[in-house]
Amino acid sequence: MYTEQYLRSFTRDVFIKMGCCAIDASRIADVFIAAELRGLPSHGMIRLKDYFQLWKANRINVKPNVRIVHETPSTAVVDGDGAVGMVAATRSMEIAIEKAARVGTGWVSTRNSNHFGIAGFYAMMALENDMIGMSMTNANPLVAPTFSITPMLGTNPIAVAIPAGKEPPFVADFATTPIARGKLAVAEKKGEKVPFGFVQNNTGEPSDDPAILKSGGSMLTLGGDYVHGSHKGFCLSAIVDIFSAVFSGANFGPFVPPSVAYLPVLDTRVGEGTGHFFGAMRIDAFQEASVFKASMDKWIETFRKAKPANGREKVIIPGEPEREKEMKIRAEGITILPAIVKEIREIADELGVEFEAAG
């Protein structure tokens, strides 16, 4: 068990040792720790090794010049200059927020970036400014479009954060697939099958084998099969890809570069790096802030009152499960699996950073 403060400081030190400036290293650490606190360890400390290996392979730029390359009063394209994704993403969302402060909304598409961690982090940056935040990213191709067997899309998440008044904010943060990639890995390690509707084999037949991606299979889009609306999940995933990469000039679809160093850089590129998309909207661009917040409170209270199904405790208000986890993990500390602790210690040793045994 580690405290939030300890892991944040350690992660910052690791990225400083890799050559990042203190501000960038802090930004990166904040996103890593937010993933752990929100109960999404698949996007937390486990990813340190991926970034460390990308750095050793010279595939990330620790001294990036993240900059606007095109803009209008309400939009910008940002070039991440090969930065750690969290650095390019945090700066891009700040630009969206600055633009929203001036003209009501701000929209930023970012190219030449890398894996940015949890999408919800950037959407939630808007909240303290009384703004609605949005964030999405494309990612390594694992997912086949409806009626196809070729992995063309990532799990391409969408996050939307909306402030309320007395109620905590509405925070949706979800992959445009039925499940995250990590759940397949967990089932495989446990020797379990997965429900049909998550993956298909190399001819497009339904499969319950979590290891099917290793033999030419692919993940399915939200909806699962065509009858259940997988083409709608494909639309969503495609929209994320286009907003993130066609808008910015990043690599789209099957050309998105791998976020791990053990996969080779692709021969074919159609743009630069990974792409993201961010949005910020001032709530008082639509309603007086106090009216907006009271109305969101009423929305949340109304949905909270929906009658639970038999055997269910309550309706899930988006953001509530993660907030409950965050309170618990903040109080109890962050658990890192022994295998991950071992990996982190090896990285720490190699970089000459101290890493305590869990307390």
Add this chain to the structure above:
Amino acid sequence: MYTEQYLRSFTRDVFIKMGCCAIDASRIADVFIAAELRGLPSHGMIRLKDYFQLWKANRINVKPNVRIVHETPSTAVVDGDGAVGMVAATRSMEIAIEKAARVGTGWVSTRNSNHFGIAGFYAMMALENDMIGMSMTNANPLVAPTFSITPMLGTNPIAVAIPAGKEPPFVADFATTPIARGKLAVAEKKGEKVPFGFVQNNTGEPSDDPAILKSGGSMLTLGGDYVHGSHKGFCLSAIVDIFSAVFSGANFGPFVPPSVAYLPVLDTRVGEGTGHFFGAMRIDAFQEASVFKASMDKWIETFRKAKPANGREKVIIPGEPEREKEMKIRAEGITILPAIVKEIREIADELGVEFEAAG
């Protein structure tokens, strides 16, 4: 079989007889006919009766003052003044496009409107201006949030239209449920069951009964059940509801007024009428227009090349099936079911408008 021109002119005459000005009546007719041409007759001529009855019940305003009630350079809230939805929506999307022309993007949330037909129509208005268009609306509550049995949301569609160059545009237009309401009605009439994952009964158990809504059942969100990501579909539907109604001051969730006169006006209101949300983004707010279009062409060509699954002909590029239907229906004419023709003739007789027998 009717020609597009005939039905457009007839529909315009019907709304003029109800008291709409010629411009508004033309706008309404355009959306009705677009639904027929795109192979979505559930949103076409079949809805004439609903609007006629709402008009007779004095529940729509045929002389509306559709106006901006709040704005920033990139946003507006529009009050539809109880207009036919197509009138409020077309004007709102025009405002989004005007704002995008000036500051890069325009975002409009609309209250005090009614059923607006197909969402895709408004998103596609952006295309001829070299803009990306977005459109969404809330609707009558039929859909239960994950883990709940209370219908709280409509089938809340999202439409996104993105221009390409040589390729036709990307047009996604989908309900945030596995299926549209109309498919349940069709299955019920045929005496067929529906696949599990569409609806649940009044305790939240899975059901295959298309008539279950009449006995306390509800529709499910995209994803179907929690294991398959229905909470993600709920997030999407909730986002549509909040952007359409909390932003604008329309009725949200269970308070959305019925779009048919045979259902009573609700006792409780939390805002005015039905809500919509529209967006327009200039493509050159992100990339030079020629670069953007070439890049979208490349995106579409890339996805077209995805290998089809066994037994499937090709990948569905969003917008392609509707475009193919439109070419066919334009050439062959629009078929109206005899029962609908009968309804239309009754309306025509009552209003004193001529309506030909199908040619």
